[in-house]
Amino acid sequence: MHRYRSHTCGELRSAHVGDTVRLSGWCHRIRDHGGILFVDLRDHYGITQCLADPDSPAFKALEECRAEWVIRIDGKVKARDEGLKNGKIPTGDIEVFITDLEVLGPAAELPLQVFGDQDYPEETRLKYRFLDLRREKLHKNIMTRGQVVDSIRNRMKGAGFFEFQTPILTASSPEGARDFLVPSRIHPGKFYALPQAPQQYKQLLMMSGFDRYFQIAPCFRDEDPRADRLPGEFYQLDLEMSFVEQNDVFAAVEPVITGVFEDFAEGKPVTHNWPRIPYADSMRKYGTDKPDLRNPLVMQDVSEHFRGSGFKVFARMLEDSKNQVWAIPGPTGGSRAFCDRMNSWAQGEGQPGLGYIMWREGGEGAGPLANNIGPERTAAIREQLGTKEGDAAFFVAGDPAKFVKFAGMARTKVGEELNLIDKDRFELAWIVDFPMYEYDEEEKKVDFSHNPFSMPQGGLEALETQDPLTIKAFQYDITCNGYEIASGGIRNHRPKAMVKAFEIAGYSEETVIERFGGMYRAFQYGAPPHGGMAAGVDRIVMLICGTQNLREISLFPMNQRAEDLLMGGPAEATPKQLRELSIRIAIDPKKPTP
Template sequence: MLRTHTCGELNISHLGETVTLCGWVQKSRDLGGTTFIDVRDRYGLTQLVFNTDSDDSLRELSRSLGREFVIRVTGKVLERTSKNAKMATGDIEIGVTEIEILNPAKIPPFMIEDETDGGEELRAKYRYLDLRRNPIRNNLMLRHKMAQEVRKYLDGRDFIEVETPVLIKSTPEGARDFVVPSRMNPGEFYALPQSPQTFKQLLMVSGFDRYFQIVKCFRDEDLRADRQPEFTQIDCEMAFITQEDILNIFEGLTHHLFKTVKGINLPAIPRMQYADAMRLYGSDKPDIRFGMEFVELNDVVKGKGFSIFDNAELVVGINAKGCADYTRKQIDELTEWLKRPQIGVTGMIYCRYNTDGTLKSSVDKFYNEDELTNWAAAFSAEPGDLILVLAGQTDKVRKQLNELRLEMGTRLGLRDKNTFAALWVLDFPLLEWDEESGRYHAMHHPFTSPKPEDIAMLDTAPGDVRANAYDLVINGTEIGGGSIRIHDRALQSLMFKHLGFSPEEAQKQFGFLMDAFEYGAPPHGGIAFGFDRLCSIFAGLDSIRDVIAFPKNNSGRDVMIDTPSTIADAQMNELKIKTVL
């Protein structure tokens, strides 16, 4: 090796040793004729010192070293006169006797510091420099540690990691596929997998029993902070199990990760019905770091002549604890925030429970103080609280109130990134109506099994059929989702029929899987975790970008390598395709 030690390991026990270090010049300063240089590598920082004892040419060379120069230095480990208890190597410094410049560096376009002055675009272009910063490097080291612990846990429970293909078949279900033209089969295309779903099910048919894979998946969808065209899943499947077994094994994985990576003993993960999650939080991924549950008010508020409430399908509110002192201006501002097109509220009703015990609402014309006392009772409100109420069509108003609840949670400091609350959401609907295509879509995917007792409703009330499907939610983010699968050809065919496939289409697209079900398919089910999201939650980040070494921007571009880009005509000719702009 070019070095004897790293920049993070020397301490008082090495005093007097002659060592060689390699790294980057973090900073350099002259103090009364002595030059100090901090040299940095992945493992830490070490202070180099060049003082009046040093050779003149060495001192001169030391003063020529710019930030981010790559150097190799040899010298003696000395005890510092002024120690730095915050640095692992803060007790020592190196009295340098030799320097070699391994590579000079231009002045970086932004500071390589924990808090940098570089804008997002500049840092994306020079991602290799951004990756030098501690916070980003720590995220990727966290990610590595998490992958290690996932594998350790699953390896220890007889799961086998099997690689499934990346060049697969395009299917009409789910999100948009990325496709890959085949040169050897002109006019034909591969697709990149949105998940290894059918392959992991086939592995169960093959008897692999417990499968997992940490695997890249691809979706050609419009992008946002927590979506990338390529993303990573912890993909798992088990045979001869019930839903309870899956929940237990993967609750165990979640506990293992919190314990080994964060040192946190997460409590048992509570479980909630999908229907309850929608009723109490207006979301299938409630953030239960805080309460502020929805209270439905139809019985309390209707029939008093307030037409907005009287005409609404649902009147529902939350209790913002301790917010009675919100000014009119604050409430107006909140109302404006709710009126943005993304949320689309037309108006918000409030009721202050003043600290003097009086109640004051924005609809005093229709509700007297006695009636408001009933409101307060419904919310178990106390003096000092602020009740916020929305009204409208049930699904819509729940979604809106979910936004309001999350916003109030944030404003009240109830959503601390270092607090973690996990939740299982169970019994999702099997199907959801899609207005645009005028048909039902699989809410999870077409291979999810309906609850046996609900199958009869497939014809009469398809929207009410519940699935053996479950999500793991942490801090209001969906981290994992899965289901018990169909393993019976007839039921799978029925499912495709309800999704609008003709028998021929179903056979063409998924015949291999339905055929496989006829050759001895065991009962099976599984789950997939969004590994990028899981890492970002563990790292306390809002976006998944900074747990990915080389992410793409919102246009799907990598601006560092400048891709996508045009390709040579010769390439297109070989592939028998052309672009039509």
């Protein structure tokens, strides 16, 4: 018999009754039932109930065992009595009577319990991540992650894509976030950068004559962490295609992502034939470029009903042509208690309040706004929104560019509070026609709004003749349930157009050549039209696993301060290491220490 096991802890069934077996694993839970000791023995594959009575030669050894001790047991498989079978686990029809026991690895007092689903501080969970990963839910999430990656890889290869690996040590480039820099020992005073994304390399692969590239790529960005973005590093499905237009990318990617979600949806509906929503429409209807389409609420412009009305606050605002009034429907929300609660919520978000109208029995409008604008205007709003008796509507006013984010939050809040969101489905969509540029209020200049390498709609002519803030780009995102899970575009592969696009954003041709020299040179020697995108593996897994935090689907994440509590990173370098790298540490005394 094998030194440690003849079977795994998830393998034994009724067919094994009478067999002598050997199992190894962790003591998941130990129970004393009237002098008989039971131990749920756990390994990666499952749990098997084992037992010993006082007559067993292993009884005394089992008495010494504690939770999370690693043991090896020999024993005989027995059928459980009919009333004691456990249908919740695959091995629930049998148990193993222990005849011999060896302690392979005793455990100290546990800083967190593996059995059960208790909540522990994040610092404890990350410091003892090896224990945290033993817990059933997290262990299952990690296994799901690996299966999702397998599904992505198989589907991409089935769609005719070829897998390549691009460099990890590269040159710094401005791609929207801070680089992680790596000092060069061989070239004192110079630094490599870890790639924020394989953007330039994958485009260079298209220049090199490869046609359909993909990889599950590690990406590194020195950004502040948040729940839906891990600090430091993340993984994405990166892909690029030659001789394609936007629709070709959509046709290749949509079945892959749909199929991956269907593989793990466990019967939950997944969108087919994804809607294509222009960016401007998404912002106007949902207040965000990553709408949760499970929420049925659609905002509408109701400015005309308030223009010149008795509600002077809105009427005066509308004297400025750039201002508007938007309405958020509230089906079944027409109670004073709910409307007051929404008003209080808005005040908690730093707003003066949230105007509302309630529709009473008979269709009569109620509330301060209805009283001020009168029954005719109130009825017109009701007809436009399609609201009914017992419904409400909430209103935001001003410059949409300034209130749109809050309006989107209010739409989400109303949908959640009124239980309008069907959480057992995956709603996928394309967001298209992003603006090529935006105005940076801080820098007082025009800058790229999305990916600087994207092709403007209208090409070089648009760059030369249009107001930059009116130019749309061949850029697109995939959204799912309120998250952006992928982003991409058709690339600007014409050197003149590339230089002009960067000039508008304040970069000279010399700067473009200096920062993107490899790609700029490649474009001079026959560049095919190409495009692609990158999908966030971590966010896809997070949605599939039904969690709100990426730390629940990652093996060894950092904490909110970008610290690795398990391994002790970041750590100080030794004087010898610094000398070899020609680096001297100069800490700013005014800069606060985390």
